[in-house]
Amino acid sequence: MAFISSGYDPENPMKDRITDIGPRNYEEFYPPVIKNNKGKWLYHEVLQPGVLVHVSETGDEVYTVRVGGARLMSISLVREICEIADKHCGGYVRWTTRNNVEFMVDSKDKVQPLIDDLQGRKFAGGSYKFPVGGTGAGITNIIHTQGWIHCHTPATDASGPVKSVMDEVFEDFQNMRLPAHLRISLACCLNMCGAVHCSDIAILGYHRKPPMVDHEYLDKMCEIPLAIASCPTAAIKPKKVEVGGKTVNSVEVNQSRCMFCGNCYTMCPCLPLADKEGDGIVLMVGGKVSNRISAPKFSKVAVAFIPNEPPRWPKTAETIKKIVETYAADANKYERLGEWAERIGWERFFEKTGLEFTHHLIDDFRDPAYYTWRQTSQFKF
Amino acid sequence: MAKHETPLLDQLESGPWPSFVSDMKQEAESRAKNANNINYQIPVDVVEDLLGVLELSYKDGETHWKHGGIVGVFGYGGGVIGRYCDQPEKFPGVAHFHTLRVNQPSGKFYTTEYLKQLCDLWEMRGSGITNMHGSTGDIIFLGTTTKQLEEIFFELTHNLNQDLGGSGSNLRTPADCIGAARCEYACYDTQDLCNHLTQEYQDELHRPAFPYKFKFKFDGCPNCCVASIARADMSFIGTWKDDIRIDQEAVKAYVAGELKPNAGAHAGRDWGKFDIQKEVIDLCPTKCMWYENGKLEIDNKECTRCMHCINVMPRALRPGKQTGCSILVGAKAPILDGAQMGSLLVPFVEVNKDNDYQEIKDVIEAIWDWWMEEGKNRERLGELMKRQGFQKLLEVTGIDPVPQHVQEPRHNPYIFWKEEEVEGGWERDINEFRKHHLR
Numbered sequence: 057m058a059f060i061s062s063g064y065d066p067e068n069p070m071k072d073r074i075t076d077i078g079p080r081n082y083e084e085f086y087p088p089v090i091k092n093n094k095g096k097w098l099y100h101e102v103l104q105p106g107v108l109v110h111v112s113e114t115g116d117e118v119y120t121v122r123v124g125g126a127r128l129m130s131i132s133l134v135r136e137i138c139e140i141a142d143k144h145c146g147g148y149v150r151w152t153t154r155n156n157v158e159f160m161v162d163s164k165d166k167v168q169p170l171i172d173d174l175q176g177r178k179f180a181g182g183s184y185k186f187p188v189g190g191t192g193a194g195i196t197n198i199i200h201t202q203g204w205i206h207c208h209t210p211a212t213d214a215s216g217p218v219k220s221v222m223d224e225v226f227e228d229f230q231n232m233r234l235p236a237h238l239r240i241s242l243a244c245c246l247n248m249c250g251a252v253h254c255s256d257i258a259i260l261g262y263h264r265k266p267p268m269v270d271h272e273y274l275d276k277m278c279e280i281p282l283a284i285a286s287c288p289t290a291a292i293k294p295k296k297v298e299v300g301g302k303t304v305n306s307v308e309v310n311q312s313r314c315m316f317c318g319n320c321y322t323m324c325p326c327l328p329l330a331d332k333e334g335d336g337i338v339l340m341v342g343g344k345v346s347n348r349i350s351a352p353k354f355s356k357v358a359v360a361f362i363p364n365e366p367p368r369w370p371k372t373a374e375t376i377k378k379i380v381e382t383y384a385a386d387a388n389k390y391e392r393l394g395e396w397a398e399r400i401g402w403e404r405f406f407e408k409t410g411l412e413f414t415h416h417l418i419d420d421f422r423d424p425a426y427y428t429w430r431q432t433s434q435f436k437f
Numbered sequence: 438m439a440k441h442e443t444p445l446l447d448q449l450e451s452g453p454w455p456s457f458v459s460d461m462k463q464e465a466e467s468r469a470k471n472a473n474n475i476n477y478q479i480p481v482d483v484v485e486d487l488l489g490v491l492e493l494s495y496k497d498g499e500t501h502w503k504h505g506g507i508v509g510v511f512g513y514g515g516g517v518i519g520r521y522c523d524q525p526e527k528f529p530g531v532a533h534f535h536t537l538r539v540n541q542p543s544g545k546f547y548t549t550e551y552l553k554q555l556c557d558l559w560e561m562r563g564s565g566i567t568n569m570h571g572s573t574g575d576i577i578f579l580g581t582t583t584k585q586l587e588e589i590f591f592e593l594t595h596n597l598n599q600d601l602g603g604s605g606s607n608l609r610t611p612a613d614c615i616g617a618a619r620c621e622y623a624c625y626d627t628q629d630l631c632n633h634l635t636q637e638y639q640d641e642l643h644r645p646a647f648p649y650k651f652k653f654k655f656d657g658c659p660n661c662c663v664a665s666i667a668r669a670d671m672s673f674i675g676t677w678k679d680d681i682r683i684d685q686e687a688v689k690a691y692v693a694g695e696l697k698p699n700a701g702a703h704a705g706r707d708w709g710k711f712d713i714q715k716e717v718i719d720l721c722p723t724k725c726m727w728y729e730n731g732k733l734e735i736d737n738k739e740c741t742r743c744m745h746c747i748n749v750m751p752r753a754l755r756p757g758k759q760t761g762c763s764i765l766v767g768a769k770a771p772i773l774d775g776a777q778m779g780s781l782l783v784p785f786v787e788v789n790k791d792n793d794y795q796e797i798k799d800v801i802e803a804i805w806d807w808w809m810e811e812g813k814n815r816e817r818l819g820e821l822m823k824r825q826g827f828q829k830l831l832e833v834t835g836i837d838p839v840p841q842h843v844q845e846p847r848h849n850p851y852i853f854w855k856e857e858e859v860e861g862g863w864e865r866d867i868n869e870f871r872k873h874h875l876r
C-alpha cells in the first residue's frame with residue numbers, strides 16, 4: 057500500500073487549489089430525450105408497476121423503468137448499474153429522492169428487454185439487485201439514515217430494519233392495490249436526518265434511558281455550559297463530583313425530566329445514552345407532505361415502543377404489515393393513511409388495527425400537547 | 438473465507454428486497470481479489486471490518502462509532518464528517534472511517550462515464566461503499582482515512598470538476614425534484630434554480646457562519662415530491678395564479694372510461710368505473726368544480742391548487758400558464774422544540790432566470806441577515822420565528838401582511854402594540870393625570 061499522491065502538496069496547500077466550483081451542471085447529464093423535451097411534457101402514464109411513460113408535445117416519448125435499491129451501495133453495484141445503462145439507455149441513469157434508480161429509454165421496444173435484464177439480476181444471497189416497482193398507489197423505497205453502519209447517536213440500525221420491512225411489504229412495491237401511495241421512512245434517532253415526521257408510516261429509533269455521565273472526562277472533553285444549554289427540558293445542571301479523591305467539574309442529570317433526545321450527547325461525548333434494553337423503535341403514522349386534497353400533516357405516534365430485534369426486527373415489520381393491510385381494506389380511493397384515520401377517527405384507527413392505546417400516546421410536551429387533547433364532546437364509543 | 442463470522446447479518450441476505458449485506462460481501466470479495474490491480478490507499482479489508490463492526494452492533498444492540506472528530510479539507514468547514522470506530526483493535530480497517538459528501542448534480546441525472554470516474558476514485562482512495570444518496574441529497578462516500586481527504590478533494594476538483602457538499606452549521610446541499618426535466622406538473626425549472634443558488638452560495642455552503650444548519654429544497658408543484666414543506670428552512674413550491682387548463686375532449690374520454698384515472702396509478706385493484714362526480718368533484722377540497730352538459734367547469738378563483746383533479750386527470754387538466762413559486766419557511770424535524778411545518782411567507786413570486794432570480798435572493802438574504810444577527814447557537818430558523826414572531830419575519834423581509842399568511846386570525850387578543858403605533862405615544866405625565874383622578 058504505497059502512498060500515491062494525486063498532485064496535492066501538503067507543504068503547499070494553496071498551490072493550484074480549486075475551491076467552490078459546486079456540483080457538475082445538470083445539463084451535462086440529461087439524456088438527449090430529456091434535454092430535447094424539458095418543460096414540454098404533456099402527460100404521463102404508469103404502464104405497469106415500475107414503468108412510466110411521459111409524452112411530450114413534440115411527440116417524443118420517454119419510458120422510465122424504476123427499480124428499488126438499498127441506499128447503501130457498493131461501487132461494484134454502481135458499476136453494474138452503469139453497465140446496464142450503457143447497454144440499454146445510451147449511458148444515462150438517474151436516482152430519485154427515495155433512493156430508487158431510474159433507467160430511461162426513448163422507445164417502447166426497448167422497455168421489455170430492459171425489464172428482463174433488471175429483474176433477472178440477483179445477489180449471491182438470493183435477493184433481487186434491481187426489483188422493478190415503486191410507482192403509483194403502492195409502497196416505494198424507504199428513505200432512511202445511517203444507523204449502526206456509520207452514526208454515533210442511533211437508537212436502532214437503519215439498513216437492517218429497512219431491508220426487513222421492505223421484504224415484508226415487497227408485494228406492495230410491485231403492485232398498486234392501495235387506496236393511495238404510502239410512504240415509509242426511517243430515522244435512527246430523534247435528530248431525524250431523514251425527516252420522517254411527515255410520513256404515512258415512520259420508523260423512528262428511540263432511546264429510553266437518560267445519559268450516563270462520564271465524570272472523569274467530562275470537563276476535559278466538553279464545554280459544560282454548552283452541554284447544559286443543549287437540553288430542551290433543562291434537565292442538566294452543573295455539579296462538582298469526587299473522582300479518585302479529586303474534585304472535578306461535571307454535570308448532573310435530573311433523570312425524571314429527561315426525554316432521551318440525545319441532544320446533550322451530540323454536544324458532549326461524555327453523556328452517552330445508547331443501551332441494548334433501553335433502545336428501540338417508535339412507530340408513527342398518518343403524516344404526508346403533499347398538499348393534495350388535505351393539508352400536509354405530521355405523523356402521529358401509534359406505537360410508543362418496540363424493542364430492537366436484530367437481525368430482522370419481526371415485531372416492527374409485522375406491525376407495519378398490519379397497519380398497511382387495515383388501511384388497504386378500509387380506506388377510500390385516493391385517501392392517504394392519515395386522511396383515512398381522521399375520517400374514521402383515531403379511536404376507530406386503534407380498534408381496527410388492533411394496536412393498543414397507552415398513556416404514552418397522550419402528548420405531554422409543552423404547547424403542542426394541548427392541541428392534541430380532545431376539546432369536544434364529539435367522540436366515538 | 439470471510440474475515441469475520443457474520444451469522445446475524447447473514448440472515449439479511451434472504452428475501453426479495455436488495456440486500457445491502459450481500460452487496461457489501463460482494464465488494465469485500467472484489468477488493469480481496471483486486472482483479473484490476475488497484476493500488477489501494479486504505480486497508481484492503483475495510484469492507485470486511487465494516488461488516489464485522491456492524492455484526493458486533495447487531496449482537497450488542499448499540500452503535501460502535503465514536504462521537505465526532507474534527508477533520509476536513511483545508512479552508513472548508515463542511516463536506517466531511519469525521520468518524521472513528523470505538524473497537525479499533527478488533528477492526529483496524531475501519532479505525533478511521535470518515536465520510537465525504539459529494540454535491541450531487543440537480544435532478545440526480547448522471548452519465549455512466551461520470552459515475553465510473555467516481556467509482557474509480559472511491560475504489561482506490563476509499564472503502565468502495567457509498568450512499569446513493571444521503572437524505573439531504575448528496576452522494577455519500579462512506580469511509581476513508583484522514584490522509585486521503587485532501588487527495589480525494591484534489592482529484593474531485595481537478596479531474597472531475599466536482600465539489601463537496603455541505604455539513605455543519607452552514608447551508609446544506611440544496612436538493613430538488615425532477616421537475617420540468619420529466620414532469621408535466623412542474624411550474625418552474627427546479628434544477629436551474631437549485632443549481633443557480635447552489636453556485637451562488639458556495640461560501641455559505643462550505644464555511645459555517647450560521648447559527649445552525651440551513652436547508653433549501655425545491656418542489657415543482659404542490660405534490661411536494663422532495664418533501665420541501667416538511668424539511669427545509671426555505672421551501673420553494675411551484676404554483677400558478679391563473680386558470681387550470683382544461684381539455685374538454687380528454688375530460689370526456691376519462692368519463693367514458695377511455696383514459697385511466699390518476700395516470701394508471703391504481704391499476705392493482707378493481708375500483709369500478711371511473712366516476713367524475715365521486716372521484717374528482719366531491720373530493721375537491723374547495724368544491725369549486727362541477728360537471729354540466731358534458732363539460733367540466735372550475736371556478737378558478739376559489740381553487741387552492743391542491744393538485745387533486747390534475748393528478749386524477751393529467752391528460753385533461755394542466756396547471757395554468759402564469760407560474761411561479763410560493764416560498765415557505767421554518768420547517769424542521771423535532772429537535773429541539775418539536776417538529777415544525779413550513780409557514781407561508783411569499784404566496785407567489787415569479788421564478789425569473791433572466792435577472793438571476795433576484796427577487797428570490799432578496800428574500801433569502803433578508804432572512805439570513807436576521808437569523809445570523811438574532812439566532813442563538815443551534816437555533817433553526819423555525820425556532821427563531823417562534824421566539825420572535827411571524828410579524829418580525831415580515832418586518833425583516835419587508836413583506837406586507839396578507840390573509841394568506843394565516844390559517845385563521847389569532848385566538849388571543851394579547852396584541853403587542855408598538856409605541857409608534859399608538860397616537861400620542863406611551864410617555865404620559867402622571868401629574869396631569871392626577872389633576873383629574875384623585876389618588
Ligand code: HEM
Pocket residue numbers: 200201202206207208247248249250251319322518536570571572573577769770771772
Ligand atoms: C443535534 C445535532 C446533530 C448532529 C450532531 C447530527 C449529526 C449528523 C451526522 C453525524 C450526520 C452524518 C451521518 C453520516 O453520514 O454518517 C448527519 C446527517 C444528517 N443530518 Fe444530522 N445531526 C444533527 C441534527 C440533525 C437534525 C435536527 C436534522 C434534521 C432536522 C438533521 C438532518 C440530517 C440530515 C438530512 C443528514 C443527512 C443524512 C444522510 O446523509 O442520509 N441532523 N447528521
Ligand code: HEM
Pocket residue numbers: 100152153154155156236237239254255256343344345346347348392615619620621622660661662663664748
Ligand atoms: C413524473 C414524475 C412524477 C409525477 C407525475 C409525480 C406525481 C406525484 C403525485 C401525483 C403525488 C401524489 C400526491 C398525493 O396524492 O398526495 C406525488 C407524491 C410524491 N412523489 Fe411524486 N411524482 C413524480 C416523480 C416523483 C419522483 C421521481 C419521486 C422520488 C422518488 C417522487 C416522490 C414523491 C413523494 C415522496 C411523494 C409523496 C409526498 C407525500 O408524502 O405526500 N415523485 N407525486
Ligand code: SF4
Pocket residue numbers: 201202203207208209210211243244245246247248249250
Ligand atoms: S437520524 Fe440520528 S442516528 Fe440516524 S444518522 Fe441521523 S443523527 Fe445519526
Ligand code: SF4
Pocket residue numbers: 266267286287288289290291292309313314315316317318319320321329
Ligand atoms: S437526553 Fe435530551 S432531555 Fe435528556 S438530558 Fe440529554 S438533552 Fe436533556
Ligand code: SF4
Pocket residue numbers: 614615616617620621622623624656657658659660661662663
Ligand atoms: S413536486 Fe410536482 S413537479 Fe416535482 S416531481 Fe413531484 S409532481 Fe412533479
Ligand code: SF4
Pocket residue numbers: 349720721722723724725726735739740741742743744745746747
Ligand atoms: S386543484 Fe384542488 S382545489 Fe383546485 S379545482 Fe382541483 S381539486 Fe379543486
